Amino acid sequence: MVKRIVKALLVTLALVAIAAAYVFNPVLPTPSGPQGTALYQPGELGMANESLALTDNTRATMANGEFAGQPFRQLNGELWYPRERTEGPYPLILYSHGFMSSVSEAGYLVDFLVPKGYVVAAVDYPLSSGGAPGGPTVNDVGNQPGDVSFVLDHLLARNSTEGDSLFGLIDPQRIAVAGLSLGGLTSQLTAFHRDSRDPRIAAAVSIAGPAVFLTPRFFSTSTMPFMMIAGSADAIIPYEAHAAPIPQKSPQSLLVTLQGGTHVGFASIASSLMRWFHHPDEMACPMLLSGLENGDAPVEEMLLPDADIGISADAAMPCTMTEFERAMRPGEQQMLTRLAMLSFLESVFAADPARRAQMETFLTRELAQEQSSVVLSM
DSSP: HHHHHHHHHHHHHHHHHHHHHHEEEEEEHHHEEEEEEHHSSSOOOOOOOEEEEEEESSBBOOBBTTTOOBEEEEEEEEEEEOOOOTTTEEEEEEEETTBOOOOOOOHHHHHGGGGGEEEEEEOOOOBTTTTTTTTTOOGGGGGHHHHHHHHHHHHHHHHHSSTTTTOOOEEEEEEEEEEEHHHHHHHHHHHOOTOOOOOOOEEEEEOOOTTBBBBBBHHOOOOOOEEEEEEEEOTTTTTTHTTTTHHHHHHHHHEEEEEEEEEEEGGGHHHTTTTTOOOOHHHHHHHHHHHHHHHHSSSGGSSSSBBBTTTTTOOOOOOOOOOOOOOOOOOHHHHHHHHHHHHHEEEEEEEESHHHHHHHHIIIHHHHOOOTTEEEEE
């Protein structure tokens, strides 16, 4: 009898383990079409990582709710880089997470890009991350470009220090910013804001980042390549207000629209825990609206209007969607985001001019031809 019970328990545990592996480690869909399929093959350089624990003593963290603030900004996160360093130095991507999120948000991009020859760094922002003291707030976003620059200062200093594990790892001429949602806005501010932009940035990607209040003047500070990736069914950062006007605002921009794509579908966790949801944003909206109530200043004041900088008073309220139609599966959404990200970065940073031209052609023509859910606007 005891043996039967033990055997039954072992079988049950095995089934639970298999189920957990299925839920938490989903296999993302693969592209259709020969070019996308070839580009989607796994990289061969492997991946290593190390923790980042950085303190910027030159800038304070503001008070937030019951949090009294502190005279420094603590930036903890991760750095991922190719394990095999035979082809370096490599381009660097400074990734910014979204509101109430963390560095783990971009896992599916990190896993794909790093073995193909990219370095990625990300930190949890002091007041907009999920674990922020006093509760997450959007009102600190104006300080986040300074955090990005501080992390870049640290990495480039180590990159030029003989004996450091990062020595010679990063190509200082090939640096990009990218981020999701509030992190997408952070990336736009770091790349283009008249006073906050970092001139070392050579390319920028905003994934479903707020942009309704950014005018053509805002984007006029630089001619760097800029890509917006957005889902047409985004209930949190409405597509028509924020993403659709980007090609008219920024002449050097590309807009990659994922038909039926949602906001939450761009986060790593969505491909596992939300892959069967009718529309992932429907569940996330109540949590977001609750989080936006935190902080003393209203949401629309996170960036004060300034015509000289190119920031208007225009606004588009989140989560006003009343009918949630069947959305794109998060797994497909993340697969397409991987393809768009890699082809964009390679079109800017590939060492071989022929490779850059090939990737530009794929991004601007072949991606939408092969993937029926993709629409490209320039």
